[in-house]
Structure formats: structure tokens, C-alpha cells
Amino acid sequence: MTTTSSRHVVLAARPQGLPKPGDFRIESAPVPELSPGQVLVRNLWMSVDPYMRGRMSDRKSYAPSFEVGKPMEGRAIGRVVRSTHPSLKEGAVVSSMLGWREYFVSSGEGLNPVDPSLPLAAYLGVLGIPGFTGWYGLKMIGKPKPGETLVVSGAAGATGSLVVQMGKIVGCRVVGTAGTDDKCAYLTKELGADAAINYKKAGDLLEALRPACPTGIDIYFENVGGPLLDAVLRLVNPHARIPLCGMISQYNLDPPDPGPRYLFSMIGNRVLMQGFIISDHLNLYPEFLAEVGGWLKSGRLKREETVVEGLENAPRAFLGLFSGENLGKMVVKLAPEST
Ligand SMILES: NC(=O)c1ccc[n+]([C@@H]2O[C@H](COP(=O)([O-])OP(=O)(O)OC[C@H]3O[C@@H](n4cnc5c(N)ncnc54)[C@H](OP(=O)(O)O)[C@@H]3O)[C@@H](O)[C@H]2O)c1
Incomplete structure (x- = not known):
């Protein structure tokens, strides 16, 4: 042609x-x-x-x-x-x-x-930058362990949906947030999340998160920013990890929203919050592709x-x-x- x-x-x-x-x-x-x-x-x-x-x-x-x-x-x-x-x-x-x-x-x-x-x-998507980003942020910063509670915002998107599934593979309790009931149903019924919260309908996010995270939050994979981070900070466990991946709720705001207000909770709880840019870690792409590509080929991962x-x-x-x-x-x- x-x-x-x-x-x-x-x-x-x-x-x-x-x-x-x-x-x-x-x-x-x-x-x-x-x-x-x-x-x-x-x-x-x-x-x-x-x-x-x-x-x-x-x-x-x-x-x-x-x-x-x-x-x-x-x-x-x-x-x-x-x-x-x-x-x-x-x-x-x-x-x-x-x-x-x-x-x-x-x-x-x-x-x-x-x-x-x-x-x-x-x-x-799952084998590209978004999947790689989710894999890196969860594995290298989130360091999930079986039985821990992982909260993922933007959970039904490209990066979030990999993080949700990886959290389940590791053996975490996984709670996702997303902007429609259909996306929440996708998270629990298709991806295996233990609970999902429609952040647009939830009203008080702290009260929505609390029953979904009965033993507190060990890892928060942050994709969106805004009020959810405040609510998470009130439920974090000692030594919780927060990979700061993105804050899409702020990208069109100039200046961005003020906040978060509960950062002090990170002090007593010795919480690690770490931003990262995936292009700094391209040397790990072959390791990611071998692991996540394997999950995709074996049907363990949905896309x-x-x-x-x-x-x-x-x-x-x-x-x-x-x-x-x-x-x-x-x-x-x-x-x-x-x-
Ligand atoms: N650090 C890095 O190197 C790196 C690399 C790639 C991506 N990222 C970041 O990772 C995040 C996800 O990226 P992605 O490519 O996977 O996109 P995505 O999650 O597939 O798509 C964006 C999603 O964000 C949600 N959203 C949009 N506006 C929102 C708002 N005001 N509040 C809450 N949620 C909102 C929407 O879902 P709902 O229907 O749920 O609202 C939308 O589907 C972004 O913040 C991106 O910047 C970072």
C-alpha cells in the first residue's frame, strides 16, 4: 500500500x-x-x-x-x-x-x-507505560505483602486496573475507587477487587472507605489526588506506603486545590509517600514485560x-x-x- x-x-x-x-x-x-x-x-x-x-x-x-x-x-x-x-x-x-x-x-x-x-x-496499556507504571509503583514503592489492604484510586483506568489485579495476585485486600457504578462493578466482578467505591456518589469519602478497610490502609496507590488522599491519610496504618503516581484531578486546575490537610498523620504512622516518574526506570522494562506478559499469556491478568x-x-x-x-x-x- x-x-x-x-x-x-x-x-x-x-x-x-x-x-x-x-x-x-x-x-x-x-x-x-x-x-x-x-x-x-x-x-x-x-x-x-x-x-x-x-x-x-x-x-x-x-x-x-x-x-x-x-x-x-x-x-x-x-x-x-x-x-x-x-x-x-x-x-x-x-x-x-x-x-x-x-x-x-x-x-x-x-x-x-x-x-x-x-x-x-x-x-x-497493560504491557506499555501505564502497566509498567502500575507494576513499578506497587512493587518497588508499595512493596505489598499478603493480607495487607491496598487502596487504588483511578482503579478502572489503564494503570489502576493493573495495580488492582497485581494486588490480588500478591494476596492483598484490594479496594478500588472509580467514577461510575459500572466501573465499580467491573472492579469487583471482573478484576476481583474486594470492594469498590464510586467517588462521585459516595459523599463522605472517609465514611465510604472505613467499612471497606476494616483493618486500616497499608498501601494507597495514588492516581487522582484531591479529597480522597485526605480520607486515606485518616485511615493509614503504621508504616503505610503511598506511591504517588498521578493526580489527574489537579491537571486542569491553575492553581491546584489546597491540601491535603491530614499530612501530620504520616508522622506518627511513619508513612512513606514517594513520587516517581516511570521513564527513570526503563532499565526494568524487560523484567516487567517478562512478569506481566507472562500473566497476560496465562490468562491470570485481564485487559x-x-x-x-x-x-x-x-x-x-x-x-x-x-x-x-x-x-x-x-x-x-x-x-x-x-x-
Ligand atoms: N508517574 C508516572 O510516571 C506516570 C505514568 C503514567 C501515568 N501516570 C498517572 O497515572 C494516572 C492514571 O493514568 P492512566 O494513563 O492510567 O489514565 P486512566 O486511569 O486510564 O484514565 C484517567 C482516569 O482518571 C479518572 N479521572 C479523570 N478526572 C478525574 C478527577 N477529577 N477525579 C478523579 N478521577 C478522575 C477517570 O476515571 P473515573 O471514571 O474513575 O473518574 C479516567 O478514566 C494519571 O494521574 C497519570 O498522570 C503517572
């Missing part, structure tokens, strides 16, 4: 508060001829992730800002459809950071071949993706992260896998 042009998404404007469709623009550009040693990749799947909200602003952060008027970037899985490269042959499936576009030409730098016998979209079709709908998919439209990983399908 040959193509002469490719569409991509550019950042049209820096969002104020919650991003809106007008902050994105679809453009088209000719696909260049290949020079020796290059590949043309057609993206099959692309990821939309909460951290991209930070990259849309010009605040200093661990990841560089997107430039206004330039194509956005993010993780994608694509197939090499033309090649003059010595080792990346036509048909190879590769992971890249060149999402938000249909095709791209590359020298091969930054492209990583993936095993096509595993589901390709999973490389953006879920919410699929939005077409590059033109990628901004809508991204915006949906902030209104909870995804169960599991939000992914955009850009082309059939048979491409």
Missing part, C-alpha cells in the same frame, strides 16, 4: 483549564520518499495519556512542552510498510513516540520492535481497552480521559492491524 500524504494533529493553542477541541488541529503533509536506511511506518494504534495535558502547557516539567503549531507526540504502535533499512524489514511492528500521526519516516532511531504474537493495543477510531477523533479520546470515558486503556485505532 502506498500513500502520498499523511494527517497529523498539531497543538493549535495552549489550553486554559480543561482542554477543548479547538486546542487541536488536523493537518496534512506529503510523505517524503525514503532515503537509504529509512523506514516508512503506518501507525496502527496511538495512545492518549493524562501526562500529555502537562505537555500542552508551557509550565516547566519533567517532559518538554509541545510547541504550538507543531505535531503532538506520544506512544504509538505501527507497522513498517516500506523499508530501505538494513534490519527493520517491511511488516515489522514497532513501538515509537511518534503518535498523533498516520505515517512517519524514520531512520529507525527510537523505534523498538514488539512481539506481534501479543495483542498490539496491549503495548499501549480492557476503550477504542476510539480515526485520527480525527484522537482529541476527543484525549479529552475523554478527564471525564472518565475510558474503561481500561483509552486507545485510538488508526488503521487495521492487517495493514
Whole structure:
């Protein structure tokens, strides 16, 4: 299949508060001829992730800002459809950071071949950065032990759903929070969580958590921030661990909400709270892939993706992260896998 042009998404404007469709623009550009040693990749799947909200602003952060008027970037899985490269042959499936576009030409730098016998979209979710993030944060900071109580916020999303299942594999009591009754039913009926709380309906979060955590909280895997952290801090056990993974409830607020108010509870309880950025730990990716890929292959782990079709709908998919439209990983399908 040959193509002469490719569409991509550019950042049209820096969002104020919650991003809106007008902050994105679809453009088209000719696909260049290949020079020796290059590949043309057609993206099959692309990821939309909460951290991209930070990259849309010009605040200093661990990841560089997107430039206004330039194509956005993010993780994608694509197939090499033309090649003059010595080792990346036509048909190879590769992971890249060149999402938000249909095709791209590359020298091969930054492209990583993936095993096509595993589901390709999973490389953006449970086998990709979100799964790796959950695995690292729970295993290395949460250090779960059988019988401990693990609370996971954003539990029905890409990262949270891996943490919930991993907590059960280890033998923890697992309590998840999510924004709809359907997501809560998914957590208890499909993923094996012991209890789930719809934080939008719960009212007093402390009173909702208390019966779900009768022996207190040993680990809180934090994905959302806001009032839930306050409630958790009032129920933590001595030597509890809090991997600070994300705070999506704050990403569109400038300034962020004040709080939390119960930090002093960490002192007497000797609680460890630790932020982390997964890209600092990429050396552990092969260990993660072996363990979690094994669970996936053996059926021990469930995966879920919410699929939005077409590059033109990628901004809508991204915006949906902030209104909870995804169960599991939000992914955009850009082309059939048979491409
Ligand atoms: N530290 C790192 O290196 C790293 C790496 C990857 C991701 N993260 C962080 O991990 C978290 C989860 O990321 P993900 O990719 O797995 O996304 P995700 O959980 O699949 O999707 C985001 C979810 O956040 C929930 N949400 C949105 N607005 C909310 C709010 N105001 N209050 C509470 N919940 C809200 C929504 O679910 P509900 O329906 O439940 O509201 C939504 O489905 C994010 O905070 C992200 O920034 C950190």
C-alpha cells in the first residue's frame, strides 16, 4: 500500500483549564520518499495519556512542552510498510513516540520492535507505560505483602486496573475507587477487587472507605489526588506506603486545590509517600514485560481497552480521559492491524 500524504494533529493553542477541541488541529503533509536506511511506518494504534495535558502547557516539567503549531507526540504502535533499512524489514511492528500521526519516516532511531504474537493495543496499556507504571509503583514503592489492604484510586483506568489485579495476585485486600457504578462493578466482578467505591456518589469519602478497610490502609496507590488522599491519610496504618503516581484531578486546575490537610498523620504512622516518574526506570522494562506478559499469556491478568477510531477523533479520546470515558486503556485505532 502506498500513500502520498499523511494527517497529523498539531497543538493549535495552549489550553486554559480543561482542554477543548479547538486546542487541536488536523493537518496534512506529503510523505517524503525514503532515503537509504529509512523506514516508512503506518501507525496502527496511538495512545492518549493524562501526562500529555502537562505537555500542552508551557509550565516547566519533567517532559518538554509541545510547541504550538507543531505535531503532538506520544506512544504509538505501527507497522513498517516500506523499508530501505538494513534490519527493520517491511511488516515489522514497532513501538515509537511518534503518535498523533498516520505515517512517519524514520531512520529507525527510537523505534523498538514488539512481539506481534501479543495483542498490539496491549503495548499501549497493560504491557506499555501505564502497566509498567502500575507494576513499578506497587512493587518497588508499595512493596505489598499478603493480607495487607491496598487502596487504588483511578482503579478502572489503564494503570489502576493493573495495580488492582497485581494486588490480588500478591494476596492483598484490594479496594478500588472509580467514577461510575459500572466501573465499580467491573472492579469487583471482573478484576476481583474486594470492594469498590464510586467517588462521585459516595459523599463522605472517609465514611465510604472505613467499612471497606476494616483493618486500616497499608498501601494507597495514588492516581487522582484531591479529597480522597485526605480520607486515606485518616485511615493509614503504621508504616503505610503511598506511591504517588498521578493526580489527574489537579491537571486542569491553575492553581491546584489546597491540601491535603491530614499530612501530620504520616508522622506518627511513619508513612512513606514517594513520587516517581516511570521513564527513570526503563532499565526494568524487560523484567516487567517478562512478569506481566507472562500473566497476560496465562490468562491470570485481564485487559480492557476503550477504542476510539480515526485520527480525527484522537482529541476527543484525549479529552475523554478527564471525564472518565475510558474503561481500561483509552486507545485510538488508526488503521487495521492487517495493514
Ligand atoms: N508517574 C508516572 O510516571 C506516570 C505514568 C503514567 C501515568 N501516570 C498517572 O497515572 C494516572 C492514571 O493514568 P492512566 O494513563 O492510567 O489514565 P486512566 O486511569 O486510564 O484514565 C484517567 C482516569 O482518571 C479518572 N479521572 C479523570 N478526572 C478525574 C478527577 N477529577 N477525579 C478523579 N478521577 C478522575 C477517570 O476515571 P473515573 O471514571 O474513575 O473518574 C479516567 O478514566 C494519571 O494521574 C497519570 O498522570 C503517572
